[in-house]
Amino acid sequence: MNTTAPSEAPSERELLDAYRAHLSRGRASLGEMFGGFWESTSHSASVHTSDGQRFVNCAGYGVFILGGTHPHVTEAVVAQVRANPLATRLLLEPVSAAAAKSLVDVCPPGLTKVHFVGSGTEATETAIKMARANGRRRLITTVNGYHGKTLGSLSVTARSVYQDSFQPLLPDVTSVPFGDLEAMEAALRDGPPACVIVEPLQGEGGVVLPPDGYLAGLGRLRTEYGAFLVIDEILTGLGRLGRWWGHDPETVSPDVMLVGKGLSGGVVPVAAAVATPEAYAPFDKDPFLHTSTFSAAPIAVAAAKAAIEAIVMEDAVAKAAKIGADLKQRITEEAERHCPHLVADVRGEGLLIGVEMREAGLAGELVLELIDGRVLVNHSMNNSLVLRLTPPATISPDELDQVVNAFGHAFSVLAGRFPASR
DSSP: OOOOOOOOOOOOHHHHHHIIIIHHHHHHHHHHTOOOOOOOEEBBTEETTTOOOOEEEGGGGGGOOOBSHHHHHHHHHHHHHHHHEEEEEEEEHHHHHHHHHHEEEEEEEEOOOOEEESSSHHHHHHHHHHHHHHTOOOOEEEEEEOSSSSHHHHHBOOOOHHGGGGGGOSSEEEEOTTTOOHHHHHHHSSSOOOOEEOSSTTTTTTOOOOOHHHHHHHHHHHHHHEEEEEEOOOOTOOOOOOOOSSSTTTTOOOEEEOOGGGTTTTTSEEEEEEEEEHHHHHHOOTTTSOTTTTTOHHHHHHHHHHHHHHHHHHHHHHHHHHHHHHHHHHHHHHHHOOOOTTTTEEETTTTEEEESSSSHHHHHHHHHHHHTTEOOOOTTTTEEEEEEEOOOOOOOOOHHHHHHHHHHHHHHHHHHHTTOOO
């Protein structure tokens, strides 16, 4: 045990050694492969590193719909830190009530009960427990769906690479192809009433859009077979797709909707399960049935309330639709100009855009080239062919130009490295 007071800040080499020793050797190696940069500050779509580099942030797995350090959210959090960052869990706490009302006010009709948690996977766990409390112990998920990696959530994150090391997971879980209503109906028919969990658009699955009418069809099946429907809007909600919620265009009313990522305002992690009164009834009856020490922590719900306010003030939903359509078109044009033999598709909605490559390994090559162009993007955990862009609605025209130019240069480099005639 080292009890010596530090005399000076550690060097980056010492920090890397500490990362490798105490956090993750694999993550440290990935960081070195991506250039060995250390994030230091962020604002809107810009991330600055300790050596003075500036990157355009199209990464963050969808968290930064408002960009980094949005002033309205940051100021609300700082004020809450100074006033009362964590609650006693015994007395009533006003910020959580105000945040819950703010969230319900922008949710689809019927979703009026809120359970705040610290992360998306906790929101999924909450929904699974709520379904069980309502008598639905059987789970139906979709192939390549992604709902988190804690044990219950992992049970419905239908990809063996993440599940195999942790078997056995929850029992009675069925996976059906995303977008396939016939398969879903067969699964619902084959057993007692079930809990169905689905994304409006598969993000980690590679920005996969379902056929028109899919979610409305799920709503009809839910009624016919007495299912408990959970719609996972952790990535797709709060304006990311150019509308408040991904399932807005379709006539479907979930029992529970999961919210996260952008709810943080890019400042403090927070997520929520928002339910109908009927679905929430077991939790309403017994407030100790499902609890967490840090659930609805004042500092987190202050961020959530301010994030919703800022999304409205920034007109982020409309901006996401407009900016996203323009960006998708411009990236498509760059791909067609430089390497149509390498890029299979550019797709998405709003500010969730996927670039699908034709061969394994090319997405990783593209990520590295974009880092050289000072643009950050994410891979798709459930589809190694697809990289994803989730830029903020606050991105500037100059930053958009930088993203497009970086893609153009990266596509050109890859075309030279992997020519069509090879």
